[in-house]
Amino acid sequence: MEIMSQALTQRLTDELGKIRLVDPHSHINPHAAASKTLADILGYHYYTELAHSAGLPRETIEEPGLGPKDKVARLVTKLPELENTVQYSWLIEMCQVFFDFDSETVTAQNWERLYDRAATKMALPDWEEQVLERSGLDAVFLTNDFDDPLTGFDTRRYIPCLRTDDLVFHLAKPETQQRLAKASGVEFTDTATLRGVIGKLFEHFSRNGARACAISLPPDFTPEPVVAAAADPILRKLRNQQPLSSEEVRLVSCFVFWTLAEFCVEFKLPFDLMIGVNRRVYEAGVYQGQDLFDQRCSLIQYRRLFNAFPQVVFPISVLSHAANQELVSYSWIFPNVVTNGHWWYSNIPAYIEFDTRARLQAVPQTKQIGYYSDMYKLEFALPKFAMYRRVLANVLASDFVLARGWSEDRAIQLGNLVLRGNVERIFSC
């Protein structure tokens, strides 16, 4: 039986590996999607922050003017301490698949040859195409600033997504206001004009093929509507660069957030909520390696939102594994809540496996977006999706084929829905 089950899991993994992907969330720059050198790969914050955590000074990693090869040389000194991590296994898988690397570890002895071979491959004119093809990627969602012109790339391959953190949480910054004025051609002065400005952003994104609005949210955020009479005076202070109280800051965030949801109705866009991150907790950390979380966060904070916008689909990511049961339960009850991937600190097999089991056991199969890469460079889709597919195959084998007597075909159909079908249907892409 178990001998069969190992072979079964392998067969399911192989079949899931044939499914072509639409990656519903990434940070890809569509003008430079693939890596240029190994420094683009080892510069991913997962490696810099782990190397820093293991003792490499930030100044060593982020020295101004440091060339890519020197950067890699420095990071390589700390890699041995990270060999146990699943992030390290992504690195090795990328090197083996893309750069014909035949070792299990990157060392002081072998890194330079690897660096050079990678550079040669990455310099090929069709490298981006090769990576997409080898990774089975048909399309990749982006994370676009609200003032992104969205020009100069194929928006069917690289699908725009309106990222709104700056609008909701940094509207008081002069820089944000200037960018908004430039992007919309309008200087907002109150709720009515701000609404108009935001509407212009949605028009621009919608016209350019955007398929989602997205935002990351701190653990203590609780959306609620704010009437114009309450928000107008605060917006005037904000426009005059007067300091706001923390309650006023909160009200501005709530007003903008709620307005975004209203435009998601109008433009028929799903609103991706990535819930639970505290920014800049470790301010001496490396770039993008400063954020952490507070597990004391609940989806009950979103009850008004979910009730107020039945027409908007909310694909929800939670940073904390502890919140997954709430996500499962809220998706099981609210028609407009769907589960979305395995985010950041929950994106390791131990949590993915447990969270996936619960979702597959209790959320309608059409309401689950299995995975997204969250990558900055294209090469990462391959090992990250491979990790997910192995976990998914394992859950399908144990919970469906073995425990419930499903045929393998039926299990693969479920995997297909979660990996690909739901992405297409939910995001209309």
Add this chain to the structure above:
Amino acid sequence: MEIMSQALTQRLTDELGKIRLVDPHSHINPHAAASKTLADILGYHYYTELAHSAGLPRETIEEPGLGPKDKVARLVTKLPELENTVQYSWLIEMCQVFFDFDSETVTAQNWERLYDRAATKMALPDWEEQVLERSGLDAVFLTNDFDDPLTGFDTRRYIPCLRTDDLVFHLAKPETQQRLAKASGVEFTDTATLRGVIGKLFEHFSRNGARACAISLPPDFTPEPVVAAAADPILRKLRNQQPLSSEEVRLVSCFVFWTLAEFCVEFKLPFDLMIGVNRRVYEAGVYQGQDLFDQRCSLIQYRRLFNAFPQVVFPISVLSHAANQELVSYSWIFPNVVTNGHWWYSNIPAYIEFDTRARLQAVPQTKQIGYYSDMYKLEFALPKFAMYRRVLANVLASDFVLARGWSEDRAIQLGNLVLRGNVERIFSC
């Protein structure tokens, strides 16, 4: 070894399947315990809320005057989206065992024949007996309103249980007060008379074979004693239909709750606490499909209660998986706290398995009530207990027989205690 372990788990499952059951918590109506049509089964809130979550409008499901066959026809349209859920697997198991259904899915093609065959079986005069026998059920605990006359059924088979949510959380409602007056023959005016009224309810229930007092509680509830001098004026306002402040509402709830615990001492009744549900979170949801939870809840909120009532056994259910470790720890320390089943959003194999492992590893074996069905119709006991027994067999096989070298007989004895023995001893039934 592992080949043995699969066979081992099967043997344990089979042996656990022979244990006859007393189901320590259900919502069975003893006057109509079994289903009349498939609509009674598909009308269970698990199916209506999942179908609604998958997109079926509430109005379609709950249209006034809708006949049972039409209701089933409508729900069947959404069943394909739920095939992955464990709740769907209960449906299939019921249909296969009770109605000779030989398919793995209920479809537009086969549902009507299934409906008719089920109706024929359910119309048999001994259908209720057949279900009880086939499910191995010796007795089933009920959930009785405080004003239930408790007449017209065999209280040894259907064991009364005094449900007290209305008393603790809805005493301000005129309807509750009228029901109380009618049930007790007394109009309460202050703490003394209210205590008398509650005492009469306990007498009535105790005289009719009740074996537990029970209540479900929101995540933020923290029981504490309230002196008469504080509660009396509030009760007067409440009786005069004057509006209460939220603090006054809280004090009334605490007073009534504490009084219930005092009567549990006097009447030697266990007090089932089902901790952690927020009611009406999704008000547009289907009937019984509107409640969710906030994982930020701790058993520390019950420290005064557990300390104040050492004579009362508190079988505790927690809605949130995150609270299970606290439940394990509090049961390991407090003599009067025992673990009770796997409730609602925690009642899926992923959570049952993990929670069961922790309980069996750290709580005295005599202080664990393994499972209850929470069912509304008798047919559900079979697939729900079967699900639990499979998980339990798996844990007994891996953690006891394989990891600790226990004999299979010894493991089955542990299973027997958790499934049946403890229910009898703890509830004196």
Add this chain to the structure above:
Amino acid sequence: MEIMSQALTQRLTDELGKIRLVDPHSHINPHAAASKTLADILGYHYYTELAHSAGLPRETIEEPGLGPKDKVARLVTKLPELENTVQYSWLIEMCQVFFDFDSETVTAQNWERLYDRAATKMALPDWEEQVLERSGLDAVFLTNDFDDPLTGFDTRRYIPCLRTDDLVFHLAKPETQQRLAKASGVEFTDTATLRGVIGKLFEHFSRNGARACAISLPPDFTPEPVVAAAADPILRKLRNQQPLSSEEVRLVSCFVFWTLAEFCVEFKLPFDLMIGVNRRVYEAGVYQGQDLFDQRCSLIQYRRLFNAFPQVVFPISVLSHAANQELVSYSWIFPNVVTNGHWWYSNIPAYIEFDTRARLQAVPQTKQIGYYSDMYKLEFALPKFAMYRRVLANVLASDFVLARGWSEDRAIQLGNLVLRGNVERIFSC
């Protein structure tokens, strides 16, 4: 494949069993490290509290003047109810390994012979040496009161550790102040003199080979610096035995805690934080069996501390399994945060396994202290570390050898680092 995997886990367990240990946290009394009778073993709070939880009255267990044999006789009556617990399995493993016990249960029939055989063994002059040798223990960290003279034992075998709960949380008690005055030779009156007093404690401990400062902390504790101007008047009130407000109590705790961290910098000592215990929750409980926890606790409460003391290593234990993901994430980001063992209510295989998987998948391998015994008597190291090694072997087999294709040697090296190497390096011992 799976047949291989069972054998693989066994081989890894055997190899891990050869690694000699330094136990980085215990409550051993170095003047009476090993047990004298079975009452020392069954008197461990795990057994007394579980027996009490199962119904044995505290007075029966803690009757003044009760002899060790009578105490064991009384506890044995409740042992059958605890046979399922992992703590019971430690007992049986100790009895089998140390006392040639050949039964699987301690019963009314066999306990007395066991008691006598144990007493004979324990009376051997080299019993302590035998236990250390059989358990593979090279050294054991202690938990020393701040006024411990640290004399009369080999501090390389029994390594001092400055435990500081009394200083931080009980400084207002006259007894604490008297002990401090006696230990330091100085009566503190304000922050400056209190700082001097604490400095003397660090000098004393450092001179005697202490390798860590340690403290256990309640779930709601949030360290922050307190300026002298704020703390001085409170310390004067405290010295005059004037009652403090809860805010003043909090400020004193914060001041002392922050001062301890400052001395950890000066004396280059790691600061063990054991986060999350509520003391005396169940005041009628047995000795050491009164503490529980509130899962609503976050490492975000320690952000200022971790940022302010980059030079101090903080080995962190969390009482709640729910906090493990935060621990993994904070250790992955903060260079000065390392994971430390599996504490108390999290010290059962179900939680150890899941927590270990997450740590090994995402925290640099050099930043993980796998396990400590927390024992009061030497005999407990053997079964507790054996439990951990079995879990660790299982995780290494599944997540590294099978899932990632590691060689067994490589997996064992990772196990060695986590079990031994990191303890030596982090604590410089």
